[in-house]
Amino acid sequence: MAGTTVSGIGSNIDTQAIVKSLVDSERAPKQTQINNQTLKATTSLSSIGKIQAALDAFRGALDNMKTTASFSGLSGTSSDEKVATVTTGNGAAAGNFSLLVTQLATASKISSKVFAGGASSVVNAGAVPSTLSIKQGSDTFDVSIPAGATLQQVRDSINSQYANQGLSANILTDANGSRMVLTSNKTGVGSDLTLSGNSGLETGTSILTTPQNAKYTLDGVAMESKSNSIADAVSGITLKLTGVSPVPSGGGAATPTTITVSADTTTLKSSVKGFVDTYNALIKAANTETQVTTNADGSLTTGALTGDASLRSLLSSVRTELNAMGGTGQMKSLAQFGVETDQKTGLLSIDDKVFSAAAKTNAADINGIFSGDTGLLARMKSATDTFAQKTTGVFAARSASLSDSLNDLKKQQDSLDARMASLQTSLTAKYTAMDSLVARLRAQSDSIMTTLNALNNPKDS
Numbered sequence: 221m222a223g224t225t226v227s228g229i230g231s232n233i234d235t236q237a238i239v240k241s242l243v244d245s246e247r248a249p250k251q252t253q254i255n256n257q258t259l260k261a262t263t264s265l266s267s268i269g270k271i272q273a274a275l276d277a278f279r280g281a282l283d284n285m286k287t288t289a290s291f292s293g294l295s296g297t298s299s300d301e302k303v304a305t306v307t308t309g310n311g312a313a314a315g316n317f318s319l320l321v322t323q324l325a326t327a328s329k330i331s332s333k334v335f336a337g338g339a340s341s342v343v344n345a346g347a348v349p350s351t352l353s354i355k356q357g358s359d360t361f362d363v364s365i366p367a368g369a370t371l372q373q374v375r376d377s378i379n380s381q382y383a384n385q386g387l388s389a390n391i392l393t394d395a396n397g398s399r400m401v402l403t404s405n406k407t408g409v410g411s412d413l414t415l416s417g418n419s420g421l422e423t424g425t426s427i428l429t430t431p432q433n434a435k436y437t438l439d440g441v442a443m444e445s446k447s448n449s450i451a452d453a454v455s456g457i458t459l460k461l462t463g464v465s466p467v468p469s470g471g472g473a474a475t476p477t478t479i480t481v482s483a484d485t486t487t488l489k490s491s492v493k494g495f496v497d498t499y500n501a502l503i504k505a506a507n508t509e510t511q512v513t514t515n516a517d518g519s520l521t522t523g524a525l526t527g528d529a530s531l532r533s534l535l536s537s538v539r540t541e542l543n544a545m546g547g548t549g550q551m552k553s554l555a556q557f558g559v560e561t562d563q564k565t566g567l568l569s570i571d572d573k574v575f576s577a578a579a580k581t582n583a584a585d586i587n588g589i590f591s592g593d594t595g596l597l598a599r600m601k602s603a604t605d606t607f608a609q610k611t612t613g614v615f616a617a618r619s620a621s622l623s624d625s626l627n628d629l630k631k632q633q634d635s636l637d638a639r640m641a642s643l644q645t646s647l648t649a650k651y652t653a654m655d656s657l658v659a660r661l662r663a664q665s666d667s668i669m670t671t672l673n674a675l676n677n678p679k680d681s
Contacts, residue, residue: 235651243644250636258629265622267509267524271531272615274505275608279601281498286597291491291590293583295484296457300477305460308481312456317479318439321465325407325434325448328356330415332371333424336397339372343421352419354378354387356404356411361387365419374421375400401428408433408446434461457481485579488586492575495590495597496559496568499542503566506535530607530614535566537603546596547588551578554596557586 285291294314296306303321335341344350344365352374354361361382365374371391378389386405391398400421402413411431415422433444438453445453448461457479465474509525525531542561545552558574561567579586590596607614 233655235648235655239644239647239651242647243640246643247636247640250632254629254633254636258626261622261625261629263524265619265626268615268618268622270505271509271525271534272608272619274502275534275604275615278498278502279604279608281494282597282601285491285495285498285590286601291488292456292587293483293485293488293579294481295487296479296481298477298479300466300475302463303465303477304462304479306479306481307458307460309451309456309458312481314481314483316481317454318476319436319459319465319479320474320476321434321436321461321463322474323432323435324461324464325446326429326432327404327407328411328413328431329401329403329427329429330413331392331402331426331428332400332415332421334397334399335371338393338398339370339375339391341371341398342368343371343374343419344369350419351417352415352421353417354382354402355414355416356406359385361385362417363419365421371398371400374419378402403429407431407448411446436461454479483583485576485583488579488583489570489575492554492557492559492586493570496570499538500567502538503535506531507565530618533614534604534607537607538600539566541596541599541603544596544599546594546599547585549582549585549588551582551585552589554589 292308292312294308294312296308296312298304298306298319304319335343344367347367349367350365352363352365354363361378363374363378363381365377369377375389375391378387388403388405390401390403392401393399402415404411404413408431415425433446434448434450435442435444437443443453445461450459450461453459459479465476467474506525508523510523510528510531512523512526513521515521542554551557557578558571560569560571562569588595592598605613610616
């Protein structure tokens, strides 16, 4: 037939096609099994990875929400942010405070002697390294100064080693030369910087600024702080002092700043919405991996994790905590604040009217529901611990098992390929031998027929 490849020269039979058909027939059942199992494992591994990512994001958001005080329903304001700013935290209560700042906390600042040669002046003219020791309180910072090191190099060495510990070195230059100035981000009495060692920089130093405490009065009570950030003067409130209270241009007493802590339902609702969005992101990820799709022909396509026991257990755990009662106020559930659950999708939404009415009289109850060691945020974090652990968690173990399965399937594929290659070699050899035998038989047949024809055809007389 036209287009037919005949590989058996002796037999005129396409032995290559026969060998291929036999090998393919032998391969097909196992290959189909490997392909199906590989596709299922790969799809499941990908889906579990997406759930793990969504769960990690959910837990990270819970941690972030736990560190803020936005669920308290309170916010702080300052009447003069040039004097102080205010933030509220756990334990804050509504109220007003009068703040008068008379002195800001300052850091120690010292200067080396002047080097007439400028920043390139050699500090260590000796042949061996020397040491500069910078001491602040109980802390000592040693700087090795190599032979031939310049003032600029010493400055760079200090900043590269100790900038993350609050030390800062700079060089000031004028007509007389250059000097190195050291300061620290630590403020308050007792944070003085001193120099010692054998570098030569410790001699001839001068004090530019002596550290001092912040001084202020809060509701008429005189107070001091080593730092300009004050977190313990009023429970749940952090004050950041930014300047000294102003004195009227005509003279007289300084003008106090009013610190106000009051209810803020806008921030409270934003925080609740943030939780709702975070929760919904996890539920949407789960819905995507478990959804069942109806095809055009009426058949159904299920998600990779449809009916997955581990995912059902995770969702059950978070929903149990979501619906649990919590807090010490009159309202102990999110449903009482208008947080509703869609029965079909499991997603949350907020009924604005219900929330506004509840927050107007019971805003503080929200904090009790969400915050604390037994609050919703902590309980949900705890409920998802066994699923989210990096190496021993439920989903981590599932991922490891699926990866092992894929590795085993790869080995099965390699074994199948090797076995089929061996079978093809064996069959090819057998059919080649058959073809050669047929060729010899045909040759013998042709020879016999020629002889017979000669006998049956008498020679001319």
